[in-house]
Amino acid sequence: MDKVHESFAKLLSQHSLAIETQQLAQFETYYRELVAWNEKMNLTGITEREQVYIKHFYDSLSVSFFMSFYPIYSVADIGSGAGFPGIPLKIMFPHLQLTIVDSLKKRIGFLQHIVQELGLHGVTCVHGRAEDAARLPQLRDNFDLVTARAVAKLQVLNELCLPFAKKDGMFVAMKGADPSQEIDAAAFSLRELRAELTKVVPLQLPMDEGERHLIVIRKTGSTPARYPRKAGLPLKEPLEVKVKSF
Template sequence: MKREERTRGRGEERTKGRGEERTRGRGEGGRGRRKKGERKRNHRGERSSPEVTSKRRELREKKGKSGEGMMEPVEFWSICSVNGLPLSDEQMDLLLRYGEDLLFWNDQVNLISRRDTEHIWLRHILHSITPLLMKVMPDTGRVLDIGSGGGLPGIPMKIAAPKLDVTLLDSIAKKVRTTAMLASHITKHGLQAIRNRSEELANDSDHFGAYDVIVARAVAPLVDLMKWSEPLLKPDGKIIALKGGALTDEIDHARGKFPDAEIEILDIQLQGTEWFVKENKRIVRVSGMREGRR
């Protein structure tokens, strides 16, 4: 009888102790439950704005209806890490801020396709940095993003490779104003948005023959992109074009116009996702554009 009482007493003591620890933890700054009406905090401890919270709720509802899984930031981070590009907490914070800003302003300015907004981490942000993940472009130097729109791929590239000096180029004034604002939230150095046409930019001595890499994402046929880029590139500069679909005729046409250029077509193969392969997304890398002008 005494043994049974001692056993029961110990169990009650342990249960009581755990309850006190949980209560004390909440009182000393533990997470606990949010009060009614209190906005959820993000991973930085900041409360999201009502607009952002509403947008997240809308995207969750879309996810449930579509049956397609959205890529979450933690999955994005894991894919970057396993493919050789680990991102710091600060870089992830900047990407999260950029993604939230892009979704909010997209309703006002139409920066990306609205049918893709629930897949922003995979189809836009991860896609933008695939040239860095696949090591087909340097992580330093001067980069021009032609037809940048909402800052894709230039802003994610700048965040993932902070030593890049990135210029975001677009001809539409309202997009440039919005992109300049988005860029200002990321950094004050090495990231700028300008309004101009790519075929006219070479008239400015600050841009003629100034770029190590020119990037573009679904902007124009390759032959046009090469025409615009030629006077803007350094002698050993490269074009990195993110493209999809059938490319044979487009590549053949470009080779006919620029027979001395080296054009490579690279499949996007990343550990952790097969979406780029299934959707036939590829990187076209062009070099030797200005070799004769050294």
């Protein structure tokens, strides 16, 4: 175990997470493949090894710092990009049944390669827009936990992600700096999509690598049939109270 792995394991142990040698090997393979593929397609602007472990791997696992993952069985990671946070969570909690949704076919190709290289089972990679995937009967109202990491503003994310969560399931939006304005703007979308804000968890990445906030939302009922709207519309016309002009 080298210094990067020692530091990573120590940081996780501070959150009661014990990482095994095989899991460290999987993270290292993930890192090497990420950097290699990044040379031919844009996956990440972060390639320095220690920073990948902190800003991608540790950051992804931060979802598990405040909630137990052992009652959680099914996870949907929406707009996963290079696999964050879904793949690190799957490495750390092998029992998870993970579904990744991403709109770019090249990224799905990378993720399928990673799943094979790491020997992961119970991972499904779906190529498509979230607005379309959420209409599939096998994905709609179906997951214990839905995640999204720095994809869009919260009122947009709510419409893209909440349709995947089951009733009483959770949606965690992973954000950087103080998201209070986003949360205020998303109040209408939460009511409209049958969900409620549970808490906001502030985090500081180790070695002063940045501020993070995890927005935790509980789904209180099935998604109304009209949501999500057709592809592109949630981003173009986010859900908000329309003010009439007289």
